[in-house]
Amino acid sequence: MLRFADMFGSGSRLFGLLALLAVMVMTAPALAAEPDAFTAALARGPLYAALAALAGGFLVSLTPCVYPMIAVTVSVFGARQAKGRWEGALLSLAFVLGIVAMFVPLGVLAGLSGSIFGSVLQSRWVVTGIALLFLVLATALFGAFEFALPAALTNRLASVGGIGYKGAFLLGLACGLIASPCTGPVLTGILTYIAQTRSASLGALAMSMFALGLGAPFFVVGTFAVQLPKSGRWMVHVKSLLGIVLVVVALYFLSTAFPVLGSWLKPSPRWAAVLIGAGLVGFGLGAVHRDFAEPGGAVKFLKGLGIALVSASLFGGLLWLKRPAASVEWLHGDVTALRERALKEGKPLLVDFTAAWCGACQQLDRETFSAASVRPEMARFVTVKVDATNDDDPAVMATLANFKVRGLPTVLVFDSDGREALRYTDFVGASEFRSALAKVD
Numbered sequence: 001m002l003r004f005a006d007m008f009g010s011g012s013r014l015f016g017l018l019a020l021l022a023v024m025v026m027t028a029p030a031l032a033a034e035p036d037a038f039t040a041a042l043a044r045g046p047l048y049a050a051l052a053a054l055a056g057g058f059l060v061s062l063t064p065c066v067y068p069m070i071a072v073t074v075s076v077f078g079a080r081q082a083k084g085r086w087e088g089a090l091l092s093l094a095f096v097l098g099i100v101a102m103f104v105p106l107g108v109l110a111g112l113s114g115s116i117f118g119s120v121l122q123s124r125w126v127v128t129g130i131a132l133l134f135l136v137l138a139t140a141l142f143g144a145f146e147f148a149l150p151a152a153l154t155n156r157l158a159s160v161g162g163i164g165y166k167g168a169f170l171l172g173l174a175c176g177l178i179a180s181p182c183t184g185p186v187l188t189g190i191l192t193y194i195a196q197t198r199s200a201s202l203g204a205l206a207m208s209m210f211a212l213g214l215g216a217p218f219f220v221v222g223t224f225a226v227q228l229p230k231s232g233r234w235m236v237h238v239k240s241l242l243g244i245v246l247v248v249v250a251l252y253f254l255s256t257a258f259p260v261l262g263s264w265l266k267p268s269p270r271w272a273a274v275l276i277g278a279g280l281v282g283f284g285l286g287a288v289h290r291d292f293a294e295p296g297g298a299v300k301f302l303k304g305l306g307i308a309l310v311s312a313s314l315f316g317g318l319l320w321l322k323r324p325a326a327s328v329e330w331l332h333g334d335v336t337a338l339r340e341r342a343l344k345e346g347k348p349l350l351v352d353f354t355a356a357w358c359g360a361c362q363q364l365d366r367e368t369f370s371a372a373s374v375r376p377e378m379a380r381f382v383t384v385k386v387d388a389t390n391d392d393d394p395a396v397m398a399t400l401a402n403f404k405v406r407g408l409p410t411v412l413v414f415d416s417d418g419r420e421a422l423r424y425t426d427f428v429g430a431s432e433f434r435s436a437l438a439k440v441d
Contacts, residue, residue: 049193050206053213054210054213055213056213057210058213061216063239063242066183067217067235085223085224094165094168094172095218096219099211103210103214107194107202107205108203111203128257131251131254134249138243138250142240187210240288241288244287247307265320278313279309281306282305282306282307282309282311282313283306283310285309287307287309328378330352335399348381348414350382350411350413350414351384351411351413353410356387360409361408364427367430368427373434377438380437407425413437421439422436
């Protein structure tokens with residue numbers, strides 16, 4: 001039999017490499033000579049989100065609540081007893097499709113409820129509560145406490161379906177619940193991200209990829225009879241890595257409610273070196289490879305310090321990626337008065353309605369408004385930004401109603417005579433936006 005460990009080496013080395021790679025991926029763009037090129041690459045946001053969900057699902061499959069049951073589960077739905085590799089592949093595929101069917105509705109519901117979620121996120125205290133929830137989930141992954149379903153329920157779910165394609169599919173449905181002790185923390189983060197995007201289609205895509213990542217080891221074992229490495233200490237490393245990701249997500253949520261948390265970052269090569277250095281030192285101190293369960297206060301202190309350094313490094317890298325390549329000089333205030341000013345000056349007007357929770361609004365700032373090809377066109381306009389994060393504010397509500405804004409993002413473009421020329425209610429790329437602006441007098 002092909003040994004999984006022979007393909008990739010020891011689990012400890014593999015996940016140490018993955019952790020190091022995570023820091024490099026998050027912070028390396030800060031050293032890039034042409035940040036605009038990297039910003040352009042981020043235009044493929046849904047693809048990157050899907051790949052992140054796939055990676056998250058795969059890492060969850062390697063945690064203590066999922067990994068030990070892979071071989072047993074494959075035997076239950078009959079892949080081990082299949083007459084040939086093709087039958088084993090089909091049985092394994094039916095099982096994975098069951099996992100997909102379990103998670104996709106969650107993604108769709110998260111996307112459809114985005115408007116409710118967006119309204120809730122108008123309160124910085126709600127955002128703080130969500131961030132604290134993520135931190136609690138992270139401490140669970142670090143070993144502070146354990147999520148667990150009742151043993152009787154787990155055993156009952158494990159016996160669902162039986163042998164055959166139907167049984168494999170039903171067992172895949174049940175697998176999502178059985179794995180909930182480890183999927184919960186990661187799943188919460190992904191669903192929160194989906195709700196921010198307000199996209200049911202992205203929710204379905206992300207959850208499909210998460211389920212495929214979770215089901216990948218089951219499919220490989222069921223199809224190719226791969227012998228997996230034994231459970232061991234490396235599984236704690238996986239949980240630590242996922243916990244660090246949740247800490248970074250919590251910090252990012254807090255930074256949207258309290259922008260001062262991101263004000264320390266300075267876009268310079270020196271800061272890039274500091275971020276990368278902090279991440280490497282944190283990994284060296286034991287952010288991933290040490291265990292809080294080990295005896296001795298020194299171990300706990302070093303791991304805690306390592307987690308703090310790595311989390312700060314990744315958070316700084318995330319802020320770096322989110323920064324606009326160049327800023328546009330936006331005006332703020334009474335939009336009606338600014339519209340009158342534009343008319344008097346004989347200039348066209350551009351009004352961007354945005355909010356802290358609106359992912360597409362931030363993408364417009366980062367990739368469209370800041371694009372080198374767009375800025376010269378925008379310089380002809382009086383550019384106004386309306387922060388609609390708090391739509392309980394009567395002034396904000398009146399402005400939204402006056403301009404018939406029904407959702408975010410909304411970008412309004414008026415010509416020099418004050419007539420509405422363009423209205424965008426979704427993300428628009430730099431090239432298309434520049435061409436449209438060029439036609440507005």
